[in-house]
Amino acid sequence: MRTVYLDNNATTQVAPEVTDAMLPFFRDLWGNPSSMHYFGGQVARHVEAAREQVAALLGADPSEIVFTSCGTESDNAAIRGAAEAAGRNVRIITSRVEHPAVLGPCRHLKEQGCDVVEIGVDADGQLNLEELRKALGAGPAVVSLMWANNETGVIFPMETIARMAKEAGGILHTDAVQAVGKIPIDLRGISVDMLSLSGHKLHAPKGIGALFIRRKTKVLPWMLGGHQERGRRAGTENVPYIVGLGRACELAAANIQEKITRVAALRDKLEAGILAACPDTRVNGDRKNRLPNTTNVSFQYIEGEAILYHLSDIGVAASSGSACTSGSLEPSRVIRAMGVPFTAAHGSIRFSLSRYNTEEEIAFVIEHMPAIVNRLRALSPFVK
Numbered sequence: 563m564r565t566v567y568l569d570n571n572a573t574t575q576v577a578p579e580v581t582d583a584m585l586p587f588f589r590d591l592w593g594n595p596s597s598m599h600y601f602g603g604q605v606a607r608h609v610e611a612a613r614e615q616v617a618a619l620l621g622a623d624p625s626e627i628v629f630t631s632c633g634t635e636s637d638n639a640a641i642r643g644a645a646e647a648a649g650r651n652v653r654i655i656t657s658r659v660e661h662p663a664v665l666g667p668c669r670h671l672k673e674q675g676c677d678v679v680e681i682g683v684d685a686d687g688q689l690n691l692e693e694l695r696k697a698l699g700a701g702p703a704v705v706s707l708m709w710a711n712n713e714t715g716v717i718f719p720m721e722t723i724a725r726m727a728k729e730a731g732g733i734l735h736t737d738a739v740q741a742v743g744k745i746p747i748d749l750r751g752i753s754v755d756m757l758s759l760s761g762h763k764l765h766a767p768k769g770i771g772a773l774f775i776r777r778k779t780k781v782l783p784w785m786l787g788g789h790q791e792r793g794r795r796a797g798t799e800n801v802p803y804i805v806g807l808g809r810a811c812e813l814a815a816a817n818i819q820e821k822i823t824r825v826a827a828l829r830d831k832l833e834a835g836i837l838a839a840c841p842d843t844r845v846n847g848d849r850k851n852r853l854p855n856t857t858n859v860s861f862q863y864i865e866g867e868a869i870l871y872h873l874s875d876i877g878v879a880a881s882s883g884s885a886c887t888s889g890s891l892e893p894s895r896v897i898r899a900m901g902v903p904f905t906a907a908h909g910s911i912r913f914s915l916s917r918y919n920t921e922e923e924i925a926f927v928i929e930h931m932p933a934i935v936n937r938l939r940a941l942s943p944f945v946k
């Protein structure tokens with residue numbers, strides 16, 4: 563059975579060019595970049611070349627890029643490192659729709675006695691800027707707000723957020739794990755202090771990420787030991803993966819507008835096809851400010867998990883907004899924060915595309931969706 567992979571916000575296929583770039587660093591160039599001798603030392607320049615490739619995708623200086631193991635590490639390092647550097651009474655401002663990689667460290671800091679404010683979103687999943695303004699008005703804070711939401715693809719107005727945070731004297735971190743590589747980002751024009759990204763969301767392997775730290779930002783090192791990564795993140799560099807991340811960033815940057823146009827057209831076709839073929843469906847999230855690859859569709863009166871199961875049966879990989887917790891099917895926290903009605907929240911499905919998807923794959927999903935939905939609705943206690 564062939565796979566139609568529409569779960570690219572969960573993880574992506576490693577680009578063949580990325581694998582090719584990595585292989586020499588397993589086979590031949592396996593030295594330690596910190597070594598004094600030529601064999602190890604020659605590897606260091608490949609690490610620095612990768613740093614330049616990551617920086618170029620973000621409009622950053624290479625000295626502002628720290629390699630990490632994943633997006634979660636970058637988020638934890640930024641939030642905990644900035645909070646620790648700012649001192650005991652620091653306030654944290656975040657949102658109700660962040661990824662657990664951000665909410666986890668924020669809630670940990672709350673247990674340690676920090677004042678943590680979670681800003682709400684409107685029915686479109688857009689950040690409540692008035693709430694943010696009020697929270698910022700209470701004094702300097704560490705602010706962590708995502709660039710784009712993993713479940714709905716909704717893009718927060720980062721330029722406005724950065725301006726507001728700066729005016730209030732705050733430090734701004736953004737979890738851009740879903741945004742990097744999918745939309746153009748230029749940190750020369752936006753005063754974000756720290757930004758997290760993750761390799762496996764942009765066609766590099768799992769186990770590599772990066773944290774952008776703008777020069778002069780106060781953040782404590784989070785891995786103590788050697789002098790690697792300017793003393794911020796000690797530990798011998800994961801050279802093959804760093805090289806892979808660099809190549810993935812270079813590929814993402816190439817013709818980014820063309821890729822956005824093509825992926826958005828496929829996403830729009832999928833969305834329109836599903837809405838036309840299946841009654842009682844709705845799109846969740848701000849359709850004007852969304853990642854080009856993501857659509858979150860609610861199928862009223864049926865469970866997302868049941869739809870996924872039937873899709874999986876025909877080789878289609880997507881994701882539900884729900885998480886099965888302690889035996890009860892809880893609708894997604896993000897969808898609930900948007901106030902989506904109960905009967906729609908339970909049946910929300912996220913389709914997330916990549917540059918590798920084809921017209922034919924999208925047509926296949928549109929063709930098979932109505933039968934799956936009709937079959938499940940025939941069994942639903944909510945349909946009269």
Ligand code: PLP
Nearest residue numbers: 632633634661663712739740760
């Ligand atoms: N932040 C967001 C918005 C994500 O979507 C994810 C992964 O799904 C993460 C952070 C965590 O990234 P990683 O899997 O690299 O730890």
